[in-house]
Amino acid sequence: MTDGSKGPNADNGAGEDFAERLDALKRDQASRLGGGKAGNAAPEAPESSAQGIGYALRMGTEMVASLLVGLAIGYGLDQWLGTKPWLMILFLFFGMAAGVSNVYRLANGMDMGVGWRRPDKQDE
Amino acid sequence: MAGPLEQFVIKPVGGGEMSSVAFTNSSMWMVLTIIAVTAFMVGGMRKRALVPGPWQSMAEATYEFIGSMIRDNVGDEGRKFFPFVFTLFMFILFGNLLGLIPYSFTFTSHIIVTMAMALFVFVLVTLVGLFKHGLHFFSFFVPSGAPVLMYPLMIPIEIISYLSRPVSLSVRLFANMMAGHTMMKVFAGFVFGLGAATFGLGGIAPIVMNVLLTGFEILVAFLQAYVFCVLTCLYLNDSLHLH
Numbered sequence: 053m054t055d056g057s058k059g060p061n062a063d064n065g066a067g068e069d070f071a072e073r074l075d076a077l078k079r080d081q082a083s084r085l086g087g088g089k090a091g092n093a094a095p096e097a098p099e100s101s102a103q104g105i106g107y108a109l110r111m112g113t114e115m116v117a118s119l120l121v122g123l124a125i126g127y128g129l130d131q132w133l134g135t136k137p138w139l140m141i142l143f144l145f146f147g148m149a150a151g152v153s154n155v156y157r158l159a160n161g162m163d164m165g166v167g168w169r170r171p172d173k174q175d176e
Numbered sequence: 177m178a179g180p181l182e183q184f185v186i187k188p189v190g191g192g193e194m195s196s197v198a199f200t201n202s203s204m205w206m207v208l209t210i211i212a213v214t215a216f217m218v219g220g221m222r223k224r225a226l227v228p229g230p231w232q233s234m235a236e237a238t239y240e241f242i243g244s245m246i247r248d249n250v251g252d253e254g255r256k257f258f259p260f261v262f263t264l265f266m267f268i269l270f271g272n273l274l275g276l277i278p279y280s281f282t283f284t285s286h287i288i289v290t291m292a293m294a295l296f297v298f299v300l301v302t303l304v305g306l307f308k309h310g311l312h313f314f315s316f317f318v319p320s321g322a323p324v325l326m327y328p329l330m331i332p333i334e335i336i337s338y339l340s341r342p343v344s345l346s347v348r349l350f351a352n353m354m355a356g357h358t359m360m361k362v363f364a365g366f367v368f369g370l371g372a373a374t375f376g377l378g379g380i381a382p383i384v385m386n387v388l389l390t391g392f393e394i395l396v397a398f399l400q401a402y403v404f405c406v407l408t409c410l411y412l413n414d415s416l417h418l419h
Contacts, residue, residue, distance in 0.1 A: 105395075105399060109348060109352065109399070109400075109403065110344070110348065110403065110407075113344045113347050113348040113351070114340070114344050116344075116347070117340040117341075117343035117344030117347055118336055118337055118340040118344075120340075120343060121336050121339045121340040121343055122336050125336065125339070143332070143336070146332045146333055146336055147336055147340075149333045150333045150334075150336040150337035150340060151337075151340070153333060153337060154337050154340070
């Protein structure tokens with residue numbers, strides 16, 4: 053492709069081919085990144101610290117949000133059906149269970165959806 | 177001295193009576209955000225250089241960032257949702273960042289704003305699932321592999337965990353922005369309180385803390401916009417590909 057004869061490679065010593073040097077650089081970079089983007093083999097490990105913080109921030113809110121939704125559904129059903137405290141208590145526990153299962157799924161299969169998807173391949 | 181929560185007060189621009197149709201500081205900063213995003217993208221791509229300059233690289237980098245996010249999390253079918261996710265990301269990101277300018281207003285620190293966006297995502301994702309899969313979409317709520325006896329227990333849990341998505345999506349963004357901005361104001365208040373008691377020396381520590389907090393807030397601004405969009409992508413992926 054390019055001749056590279058007039059490139060300022062005086063300080064590089066031996067004048068290697070440009071493509072060769074590019075390949076070496078790419079290999080070097082890939083080994084330094086540790087298969088972050090290229091490999092994509094390990095979805096379990098967060099790719100960077102920023103993503104790790106992102107996951108950490110998600111954990112807490114997932115639990116609280118499910119709890120609140122369970123509570124709200126129970127309260128609404130109670131208002132509707134006139135069974136004052138019971139459905140709220142029942143759905144509070146459902147909410148807790150949903151929150152725990154959300155966090156479990158989030159922690160187990162990092163790239164999986166938070167909702168109903170379970171980390172496949174490991175269990176069955 | 178203003179209290180730490182006074183920065184979140186919504187008031188009409190230029191004084192006057194508060195009404196349901198008033199043009200508030202919140203609306204004004206949303207408009208400014210849209211103008212800033214438009215200026216950023218249009219101004220960056222104006223030259224269309226083959227070798228991009230710094231500004232054009234930034235515009236291209238955001239495009240590539242969202243593009244690869246969708247490619248990784250949704251796949252090829254997610255391509256037609258690119259404009260939606262990109263708009264969402266830029267709106268939240270610029271809203272968060274513009275909110276860090278002194279005397280500005282952070283509209284993402286109000287749960288009504290984040291809840292509106294989260295509910296939009298939620299409704300869109302549900303409709304996409306319904307249109308793509310019809311009533312088969314509801315098979316989502318039935319856990320596969322569980323014994324039938326457990327269904328009365330599992331199905332409400334699955335439904336609750338599905339309904340908790342917009343709540344967690346909106347609460348996360350709103351709580352992070354509000355907590356960060358309140359904390360900055362509280363530390364700024366310490367500057368006066370400690371400084372007045374110790375001839376100004378005590379004010380140094382809170383100022384240092386506030387500088388660090390500002391950096392942290394910039395990180396949070398990016399992170400929350402990123403998390404919001406990644407979750408949108410994951411939800412889209414779930415709706416497009418039933419498991």
